[in-house]
Amino acid sequence: MKRLLISIVLLFSLSQAQDSVLFIVPAEISGGGATVGNNWADGVKLAAEHINAAGGILGAQVVTEVLDTQTDPPTSKAVIAKGLEKNPFAVIGPVYSGSTIVNMVEAERAKTPQWVGSEAASITQQGNQFIFRTSSGQxxxxxxxxxxxxxxxxxxxxxxxxxxxxxxxxxxxxxxxxxxxxxxxxxxxxxxxxxxxxxxxxxxxxxxxxxxxxxxxxxxxxxxxxxxxxxxxxxxxxxxxxxxxxxxxxxxxxxxxxxxxxxxNLTAEAPVPAVQEFRAAFEAKYGYTPDHNAMKGYIAMFVAKEMAERVGSFDKLAVAEQLHCSLITTEDEPGVLMDIAYDENGDIDRDTFLISIQDGKQVVTGVLPRLKNTCADQ
Amino acid sequence: MQLQFFVQLLVSGIATGAIYALMAVGFALLWQTSGTINFAQGEFIMVSSFIILWLMGLLHIGLVPAFFLAMFISMFIFGFLFKRILVDPLLKYGDVPLIIATIGLGMIIRELTRIFWGANALPFPSLVKNKILIFGGLRVGTADLVTIAVAIVIIAALQLFLNKTFVGRSMEATAQNQDVARILGINVDRMILYTFLINAFLVTSAALLVTPKLLAKFSSGETFGLIAFMAAIIGGFNQVRGALIGGFLIGIIDNLAKFYLARVHLPFTDITLNLSPYALAIPLLLLIGVILFKPEGIFGRKEERSI
Incomplete structure (x- = not known):
């Protein structure tokens, strides 16, 4: 009888696990970086909404839990460590490089892939196999x-x-x-x-x-x-x-x-239909124009989705391994907005834009095509 | 060229310093009359700027009417209510509980502002449209000139009020010795309340002047509070005049340090060092120097106590 009860509880737990998949979202919700952190978190939440509306990931509904780093590196490390106790599928954030430098070791230790908006060059040069960018680094x-x-x-x-x-x-x-x-x-x-x-x-x-x-x-x-x-x-x-x-x-x-x-790297003014659709959806939901951080947060979620689907499970180690040297096109997953290639360090290659400011508005003056120099293209 | 740059730095330093002075004067006033060190002073300034913006949007009124309305709201909340609800009950337990309470109050105001108005910085209209005036190569924005003028008028009016009116002198007497003031028939509690109201007026004025430059953002109060505290300590916590000069000193020294440390030529060599990353340390070194060698502040009054 006791064994039967345990089996029922285990089965119930497993079925629950398949119903939803958790993403923890450390972001600069308060403190000096709140402008970028809130853009990032809003982008992530919008992506979760779109993914769930389309049936979730591998049938599981996406659950996001935003964790406020207070734009403080030690706090970011602490909230991620605590968030990882819940065994999330991925860590989506933060943006500030100063925070990522100190907290990425937590996700690495938990063998959990982490997508960040940070651009400091040193982040992907430390041999961490679980860190991934959402835009080019410096x-x-x-x-x-x-x-x-x-x-x-x-x-x-x-x-x-x-x-x-x-x-x-x-x-x-x-x-x-x-x-x-x-x-x-x-x-x-x-x-x-x-x-x-x-x-x-x-x-x-x-x-x-x-x-x-x-x-x-x-x-x-x-x-x-x-x-x-x-x-x-x-x-x-x-x-x-x-x-x-x-x-x-x-x-x-x-x-x-x-x-x-x-x-x-990214701009809401990009002459790309998918970017314009994202912008319209974002503005309709949040009432302000998304910046590049909102786009990065949005893209991160769809990269995670695509990789889980390629692997066929929420196996975090397999997802991290698979993403290195991978190319994700908008045909594979429209949510990535533009084709994106990952190299062996977690850096990316994607089309980028030359901009000049005219009459208070960004004007795209040129598109720099993807360099196609990563291991994903070879 | 060098002299022209020096004068330019001086002028922009004075414009920034004038705002710091306004912040610091309120700090010093509260300390003098009620022994309150208000670590939420920066948040009072920050949220006042949001109240002005909110009133402008809500009532579709201009900056000046919104400022006066905000001033009354600030006087009620950060003057009357602040004193009655937080300061009065805690003051009898000494400085430390009140300091901790104002730090907590600052955090609450900060987070409530973020919840109500969001985390993004908002542009804030200037009292006048900024036009660049050129005086013999010196470029000064009209916004900076108006900031300096308004700050000087407010501080001069405050000094006149404190020194030339009966209420002002009663407040000064309260600041110097509350027991003697009571014996002289001064309503000490009322004088302290007036100080809180004046501080609320000063923080709203500081918000009006500083926010066009620093923008309305929920987290900016921390910077304001820190600078006001430093200015008050450097100038002299127990003298309005001292806090005032402390504010100007920080504005000017900060500017000069950033400019001159960027290229330091070592004498008798061809070596030029870029020490700009260390410019921030100069006002802090001044602060440490004052605490070590003149703890009452450069223009502060020495207070002696005997047992």
């Missing part, structure tokens, strides 16, 4: 923007970066690539998060007389920097990456953002 995207600057005739530059993991990684990658291209880095200026006044950096940039400014700071600070540049009448071109060109910065900086140019 080592993939910075070479594109520096090449673009060289093509625009820039020969000298001032780098203004934020003094955190994200900014330091971007600065290092930029210095290396500018060096390779023969662009003279005249000055590197460190700034702080929540910095109020950028006049000192702007005056330094004027004084050294470079051809351009390469800005690599967080969202709100990017807006303040652009306003300070406008106030000081700086006319030299300003280049940057996804953050500088993001919708948040455009909303905050107003006409001070006009003329800024650069390269982005």
């Amino acid at each position: 080592n993939g995207s910075i070479p594109k923007v520096t090449k673009f600057m060289k093509d625009e005739g820039i020969n000298s530059v001032v780098i203004i970066y934020v003094n955190n993991e994200f900014g330091q990684g971007g600065r290092a990658a930029a210095v290396e690539n500018f060096g390779n291209l023969g662009i003279d880095v005249k000055l590197e200026l460190s700034t702080e998060q929540q910095q109020a006044d950028f006049t000192p950096e702007v005056l330094q940039a004027i004084m050294v007389g470079a051809d351009a400014i390469f800005a690599y700071v967080n969202e709100e600070e990017s807006a303040r920097l652009l306003i300070a540049l406008q106030q000081q009448g700086v006319t030299i071109p300003v280049f940057g990456e996804a953050v500088l060109l993001s919708q948040v910065v455009l909303d905050l900086a107003g006409d001070a953002a006009n003329g800024v140019a650069g390269h982005v």
